[in-house]
Amino acid sequence: MTVEGATVLRLARGMRLREDTARGRWVVMGPERLFVPDEIALEILRLLDGARSVDAIVDSLAARYDAPRDAIGNDVTALLQDLAGRGVVAA
Template sequence: MTAETASTRLPATGVPRLARGVRLRHDEARGQWVLLAPERVLQPDPVAVEILKRVDGERSIDAIIDDLIAAFSVERGRVAADVDAFLAGLAEKGMVEVGP
């Protein structure tokens, strides 16, 4: 999937939230973050964790991108492509929902 495809599917003004039953949790025993969903456990990498921490059902995709740019001083195009592709992948799996 390309970032262009993801951008088309997930509007920049859309507000992502974790789907019902999906939770981001820090596993103290393993010392890492996990994304828990019914019958699934994903171990997101550090970049994915930073994105997921901002998926709160209130911030738009654009706001998440702006926050990541401010926090990590990275180029907008790359961040936007990564966020779009990541969230689109989770949306395909039913782990993220994007509303108006």
């Protein structure tokens, strides 16, 4: 799958974003897998709802952090492409 601006993503089947209160961090859990997202990845993962496109996520983050849309767009697309390749997110 190629992640583009119009792509609408969600966490893949079996993957869950959960707060690990004992360790004070968020994790993405799945069958036989566990990922600990950094702060940036966590903000992106929180916006994956199966309704927003990648462009909408980029717009939201650019407005929230008052940052250049192009820079955020490249980073968001690269991260989501990597996560799609690992089976963490799906269209």
